[in-house]
Amino acid sequence: MLRKSLAVGPVGCNCSVVVCPVTHEALIVDPGGDAGRILALLPKLGARPVGIVHTHGHFDHILGTREVAMATGAPVSIHADDLDLYRGLVRQARTFDLVVDEPPEPSQILAGGEILPFGQLQARVLHTPGHTPGSICVFIEATGEAPLLLAGDTLFEGGIGRTDFSGGSLEQILHSIRDTLFKLPDETVVVPGHGPETTIGEEREGNPYVGRRASAG
Template sequence: MKWEQIPLGRVQTNCYCLSIDSKCIIIDPGAEGEKLAQILQEKGLRPIAILLTHGHFDHIGAVDFLREKYSIPVYIHKKERDWLSNSSLNASTFFFPDEPMQIKPADFEISGAGKLTIDEFSFTIFETPGHSPGSVSYYVEAVQFIVSGDALFYGGIGRTDLPGGNQQQLLSTIKETLFALPEETIVLPGHGPKTTIAREKQSNPFLRA
């Protein structure tokens, strides 16, 4: 499985395209659906699903465009089933009050940690709450990377001052769940550059013992 990081939108949220041959899965298409579709076309990729790490506006903005264009399903954790259509919960009203965001309901709800297989793609799902109550991370053990959403960043952690945020829960999530992964695991965050579990254990200022 190959991966590509594609920053999109006004806050440059990282969308990830995970591909096997000509098929791909899109994680967190935050904005600029037409631009993303053009990139996929140029690469000869056909999306088969959209996975969401959580329901904040900057991670969901292109969901409806892409699912309608490609007739593909959308997955989100059940705790955030209402966030797609609720502009207060997805925080679009907070950041852009003149542009409240309302997305159609997801096709599938993630009910907890476990395995997820879509066609040839196989993931381990970890519940990683704290930034938001239904945040999840998608781990691919075979190639040792994890898409962490807004839980863990290069040298940082997700903000916890939005609805449902809890800093202590986030710190516990990272230390108990993400830091249990092999240190060479590549972390693909929702914003900024990639990192590794080893680097964040050693130098993340928010997570030093």
């Protein structure tokens, strides 16, 4: 797979463009701002977006959605349990003194377990609640290379997502990471919602909150 991730928007949300190398159909995950930079990347990758996927409904993962959706015509998706957050983008942004337009109404409401095809590749939607009720991770496998996990704000290098926002749950995020994400192959490359990339193997071993060395429980 072809893939480019870039930190966008006011708090450096990692937006990823993942491209099928054969057909050049592509998914855009978390267009969190700087729509112009995301759109400029598409011709460089030869990408033809067929979907815009959100890992969750926080404003910093949505700020570029409207512009990217209008420019590409790609359908927008988000998990059902984060629809209220998504539709509340204007209100969320206002608390950070940002004035934005409403995001487009999603054309696909996710429940978890969906397969999102793009070209000859497929992305699997994993429902991983905890940071928000409708947090998802996007898992993509391709023959002969390490799988890719776009983890949103669920799992970070050496960290886990905050659970002190409304709708957050520490118990749920620990369950999501241990029983869903840590079942993925060691070599899976993890692109978190913010900050550096890591792998499932490294986090399962060394993550101080949920790794093997974290206090038992």
